[in-house]
Amino acid sequence: MTRSLDALRSRRWFAASDMRGFAHRQRIQQMGLRREDVLDKPIVAIINTWSDLSPCHAHLRERAESVKRGVLMAGGMPFELPAMSLGEVMVKPTTMLYRNFLAMEVEELLRSLPIDGVVLLAGCDKTTPATVMGAVSAGLPTIFCPAGGMLSDRHLKRGEPARSIGAGTHTRMFWDEYQAGQIPEPEWIKLEAKMTRSPGTCNVMGTASTMTSMVEALGLALPGATAIPAMDAGHVRMATNCGERIVSMIWDDLTPAKLLTRGAFLNAAAVQMALGGSTNAAVHIIAMARRAGVDLSLADLDAMGRQVPVLANLFPSGDRLMEDFHYAGGLPALMNRIRPHLSLGEMTVTGRTIGENIEGRESLDDEVIRPLERPVSAAGALAVLRGNLAPEGAVMKSSAASPKYFRHTGRALVFDSPAEMNKVCADPELDVDENTVLVLRNAGPVGAPGMPEWGGLPIPKKLLDRGVRDMVRLSDARMSGTHYGSCILHISPEAAVGGPLALVRTGDLIALDVEARTLELKVSNDELARRRADWTPPPRPVTRGFTRLYQDHVLQAHEGCDFDFLQGDDSSPEPAIF
Structure with missing residues (x-):
């Protein structure tokens, strides 16, 4: 124990001998708690993203009880705080629109209440980066308790x-x-x-498993926690361990600022590549790094993608599921396989380094966690493309794409909305073949708004009937981490703010070269200048509420899509009463 009781943040609420201190203690006792429950113990928040309409988190009510048990066993006092639940499939128009909303909610909950440390209960896609972003900005000792994958x-x-x-x-x-x-x-x-047999997140290496694994690699989760299936008894025990561990972290003042270095973020990037992780990670990891005041860019991710092959044989890059990954040894075993690419001295929530956490953790199934000399894909999980069509970058999950399209030139077929796209693609007489490049625009952070997962553009019905299952597809949207195919995503800047994607016309030639990392529109600069002179921004019909705030302040994809006023690691002042 390195901190005294009087050093705890919650003492400012409960230990004062003035009227405010009296009122705070009074209200706690109103709920049936004892005076000493808040005077003599660290206060732990359990941020719970449970909801009746979030099937991935349907079990988190019970897991919160397990966390509470661990907190009480360790001598802390737990309080469960509900936060916005972003169940991926159910929320419209897209959970990405509300990632920053949840991040702000978590930060303000922790800042405004008498909290000494926090356990984050999350897992479904945007809840992981959102809760971490908020907790990092709040600056309190934090441990992440992942929701776990559903049964196969x-x-x-x-x-x-x-x-x-x-x-x-x-x-x-x-x-x-x-x-x-x-x-x-x-x-x-x-x-x-x-197909979906239990609560828990998608059981492929989609965005949920990618992000929880990256948070474990950052050092914010217990070793091996992210691969435990949601309905496994081990998941209950892990939640209890999180509650127990956070109390020690509070006494040690082990805050995110002491864990989240550039080396930790590069470890997370290495893990993303070895997992064949979701392209969504490119947006989220940059947003999390910026909250921590760490410089991280798409160039860093591309460099890591060239170095670290895909070793996890998991859908959509492979053919196994998260249960198999857990049985094979989970993330510690995978990280042990890529030790040469890791910064092993980074500190973690265990109080030990990442190198110490993974020492001796070997793969128990070399078909699920492949050795370096026999990867699932040597092409890498992520390629960052640049060119006159994506001056600030675009991303591609090369490990889940068709190699025949890695060098390809095709005629563009352009859509300005999903409704137009779906209608046209259903036309049996559509002028299209497998060499055509499908283009969807106005689907980015500002344009959609919220950058929905529209990037897995549908194969036209005419071609499906002929057996075609992949084509080159471009957009300023995102794609579900569970999807696959030769899709180029996150084109930045987006069309709605005047990015070059806004100038593409049906019939233009587009050239892709994955090895050279280029994406080029084969149109002269003079012609593009003429088109730009004729271009006008699309209307923004939303005039109020959070969506208006989002459109006014969201950054572009290569910057993480956070709000421009939430960057950096400078914490806001404590509540004014103090």
């Missing part, structure tokens, strides 16, 4: 070997087959009812 399903067809299936990637695969008439209606209805 088995797809059985007579005469064929059984295969594991899950949410996200398989949904998209089965949908394409259903559209092409390869899955009959009765089977489709059965798939709908059984």
Whole structure:
């Protein structure tokens, strides 16, 4: 124990002998608690993103009780604080619109209340970066308790070997087959009812598992925590351990500022590449780094993508699921495999370094966590492309794309909205072939608004019927981490603020070279200048509320899509009463 009781932040509320201190103690006792429960113990917040409409977090009410048990066992006093729950599928128009909202809520909850440390209960896509961003800005000792992945399903067809299936990637695969008439209606209805068998996040290496794994790599979660299935008894024990550990972190004043160095963020980037992680991580890790005052850019991510091969054989880059990854040793085993690419001296929530945490943690299944000499993909999980079409960068999940498109030139087919795109792509007479480059614009942070996951553009029905399952597709949108294909995303600056994507016309030639990291619009500078002179920004019909605030202050994709007024690690003053 390195801090005294009087050094705790909560003492400013509860230890004072004035009227305010009296009132604070009075109100605590109003809830049936004892005076000494808040005077003699550190106060722990449990930020819970549970909701009845968030299936990924449906179990977090129970996990909060496990965290409380751990806090009490360690001599702390827990208080559960509900926060906005961003259940990915249900929230419209996109959870990304509200990531910064949740980050602000977490920061203000921690800043305004008598809190000494915090356990974050989250996991579904945007909840992980949002809660971490808010906690980092608040600056209190923080530990992340991941929601865990859902249980896997088995797809059985007579005469064929059984295969594991899950949410996200398989949904998209089965949908394409259903559209092409390869899955009959009765089977489709059965798939709908059984593919998602329990609470928990998507059980592929989508955005949820990517982000929770990166937070573990940052040192903010217990070793191995992120791969434990949501319904595993070990998940309950892990939650209890989080509650117990945060109390020690409070006494040691082990804050995010002491953990989140540039080396820690580069470790997280290395893990993203080895996992074949979601392209969404490119936005979130930059946002988190900027909150911590750490300089991190797309160039850093691209450099790491060239160095670290994909070793995790997980959908959508591989063919296994998160349960398999857990049984194979989870993230500590994967990180041990990429030790040469890690900064091993970075401190973590355990009070030990990342190198100490992963020491001796070996892979138990070399088909799930591949050795360096036999990667799932040597192409890398992420490529950052630049050129006259993406002067500030665009990203591509090269490990889940078709190699035949790594060097490709095709004629553009441009859409200004998803509604237009879906209508046109359903036309059986559409002038399109597999070499066409599909382009969707006005889908970025400002244009959509919120940068939805529209980037997995649909294959036109005409081509699905011919057996085509991939094409080159460009957008200023994001793509679900569960998706796959030759999709170029996050084109920055976006079309709605005048980025070059706004100037593309159907019939223009677009050239992609993944190895050279280039994305070029084959139109002369003079012609582009003429088009720019004729361009006008699209209207912004929203005039009030959070969406208006978002459009006015959101940064571009290469900057992390945080708000311009939330950058840096300077904390705001404590509440004015102090």
